[in-house]
Amino acid sequence: MTESSGGDVRLTGISKKYGSFNAVHPLDLTVPAGSFFALLGASGCGKTTTLRMIAGLEEPTAGTVRLAGEDITALPPYKRPVNTVFQNYALFPHLDIYENVAFGLRRRGVKSVKKQVGDMLDLVQLGDFARRKPQQLSGGQQQRVAVARALINHPRVLLLDEPLGALDLKLRRQMQLELKRIQTEVGITFVHVTHDQEEAMTMADTVAVMNGGRVEQLGAPADLYENPVSTFVANFLGTSNLIEAEVVGSSGDDLQLKSGDFKITMPAARCSAPAGTGDKVLAGVRPEKISLVAAADEGTIPAGRNRITGRIKDASFIGVSTQFVIGSPVCPELAVYQQNIERDGRLVPGADVVLHWNPAHTFGLDAAQDIDAGTETPEDSA
Secondary structure (H helix, E strand, O other), rough: OOOOOOOOOOEEEEEEEEEEEEEEEEEEEEEEOOEEEEOOOOOOOOOHHHHHHHHOOOOOOEEEEOOEEEEHHHHHHHHHEEEEEOOOOOOOOOOHHHHHHHHHHHHHOOOOOOOOHHHHHHHHHHHOOOOOOOHHHHHHHHHHHHHHHHOOOOEEEEEEOOOOOOOOOHHHHHHHHHHHHHHHOOOOOEEEEEEHHHHHHHOOOOOEEEEEEEEEOOOOOOOHHHHHOOOOHHHHHHOOOEEEEEEEEEEOOOOEEOOEEEEEEHHHHHHHOOOOOOOEEEEEEEEHEEEEEEHHHHHHHOOOOOOEEEEEEEEOOOOEEEEEEEEEEEEEEEEEEEEEOOOOOOOOOEEEEEEEEOHOEEEEEEEOOOOOOOOOHHHHOO
């Protein structure tokens, strides 16, 4: 797809100030044409403001918005080849589904709408519901009508502002797959704003994690999860165990760390912090990468693995896995997620255990950062 015909979005030096408050600090961002791109972050991080600047609903304080190479910064919303789907869907209650979807075409004076509306309802799998009113549909069905109504105008970019926020968990997961299917089928650029990390990682090709009006890290979901560059990203995308450690040397491609009486090995390439001897780092490891054995079985652990002793403080059985909280000399609470394949009845609160993991699964972060940045607060999850 060429730049002149594509739907790539380029933000250059874009920022937004409200008085002395910087909602969005100057940022450069390119959304590739035809991609599913997510702006992810907690409430107040600037993601919706960024989306609204693309839509033309907010005027940037500085910077430019380009679409397919054309500067659209000064264009009003109705002249931009973008459409927005909001959380509340904003369907017309007095019109049936067919007329809701046809609305944009009729407004533009298109006379023959039947085939286009029929095709669009088939795309969102609502062909049999054409003559129902919005209130006769479920939340997920209404959401699909809103997407169909936005897509029928053939925008180059579809903007989605927390579109699944009003749905319950099961329906939200179904709709994540549905939206990804629709995006793949129509092939246009989707820019999706969400605070839900699972949602972003399920649907998006590329995720921009925002924090305090800045893009903290940008990349493919798996890369952000496996290689966070800050404590905020490590904690915000899932759960991370962060252990305060000191670099005591190196061996080949690995760094040797010390935390209390324990030695930890990690690949030097996975450390985003200064890592000379004597430097302090946070050694990170995801809960599902750690194995757990009763202390009596320590001799069964293969050589070469990182190992730490501890005591189980809590165990939660959640079906597919058991989630343990382990008290340890190096960290008051370490999370370990163990699949329920062959459960060991000795792994109960109060039991002494050994945690062990492959050194390659360790990542390193700058210890000068707030170790708790990005951990969820009650108001974030509300």
